[in-house]
Amino acid sequence: MYYQTMISAQELKTIIDHDNVRVFDCRFSLKDPQGGINSFRAGHIPNAQHADMDTQLSAAMTATSGRHPLPEAEVFLQQIKDWGINNDTQVIAYDDMSGAFAARLWWMMRWFGHDKVAVLDGGLEKWTDQGYALTDQDISLPAGQFNGQANMEWCVDIDTVARELAAQTITLIDARSADRYSAKDQTTDPVPGHIPGASNLPFAGNLNADGTMAPPQVIRARFEQTIKDQPFNNVINMCGSGVTACHNLLAQAVAGLPPMKLFVGSWSQWIRDKSRPVATGE
Structure with missing residues (x-):
């Protein structure tokens, strides 16, 4: 079974240690560019990686672009692989804004044809409301072999x-x-x-x-x-x-x-x- 839109904290808890699950912390603050990574370092869901809005989910802003242009397709494809994602990977994204930022990663994975992606329903708050632990430990994962193409x-x-x-x-x-x-x-x-x-x-x-x-x-x-x-x-x-x-x-x-x-x-x-x-x- 794969999750394609939303996943509850309880459901995430049951699969979080599975080898084919990758969890991403998408917390972000428009007013504080370092706010997301600092929050991640202070405590995040176990096995999560940080997905940075400005540098990984966006390209650099240009003189004519909006604030968060999409990365070039080949750049984001390499990022997906660097995160350890394969074509059978269940991707889970969360934030602390009820999915306002996590949905960007959800859409970008779907943009690349990967529908095994879901957003944590209620975000980090629902995880901690269940009494589930946070960690400040980073993880190291082998590169993935994801094969996809941007639509x-x-x-x-x-x-x-x-x-x-x-x-x-x-x-x-x-x-x-x-x-x-x-x-x-x-x-x-x-x-x-x-x-x-x-x-x-x-x-x-x-x-x-x-x-x-x-x-x-x-x-x-x-x-x-x-x-x-x-x-x-x-x-x-x-x-x-x-x-x-x-x-x-x-x-x-x-x-x-x-x-x-x-x-x-x-x-x-x-x-x-x-x-x-x-x-x-x-």
Whole structure:
């Protein structure tokens, strides 16, 4: 049995010592670039490796990219192997933000055709709530022999988004908070607001009050209300930099919806060009 979307703390506990399981700590702080690795070093789930958002799950930002561009395919393929992942490996990702960052690794593994990947439901908090131990010990693993290929049709570039929005042929879903989308939050983004025509479905709406993923039928109804009769292949997910949009993509998979697309550059790329239109309000 493989886990492909979510895994509970109890389920993870039963498989964590299996040879074909790889666990990744994806904790991250936008305001503190060292926050993730420092938290990992202070204590993490046993057998976990740290997956760094800025250096392993992203390429370096360029003058025209968003904040977290995807690595080149061959670079990430080598990273997968360096982590000790094979094609039969069960990959588990977790963070301390109910999957907001772990979902990026989940999506990237799926991007490479690896569906044996899941996010820890409720994150690190649910692990410790069960009384399960943390460790500060690193592990050393042999390189993996993973063989996969990135599906470039799963992501769209900024020119495609602009063109298809103008033609009214796509549904663009923004996973940022309502305050960031509406521009009530004047501090988080260098330019507050949203792309004209985008709909706002914050990733937090995918969650129960305790930070676990909401039931599939609840999530499905939430997205279908916005998607309506739009073909799923024409639905594009975005956020600030292509990270929390992956939580919406994860939630869509939990709900049994077909794979939709990711605008990796997202808002942080859109606003690099001052000539692009910006909308405010709800």
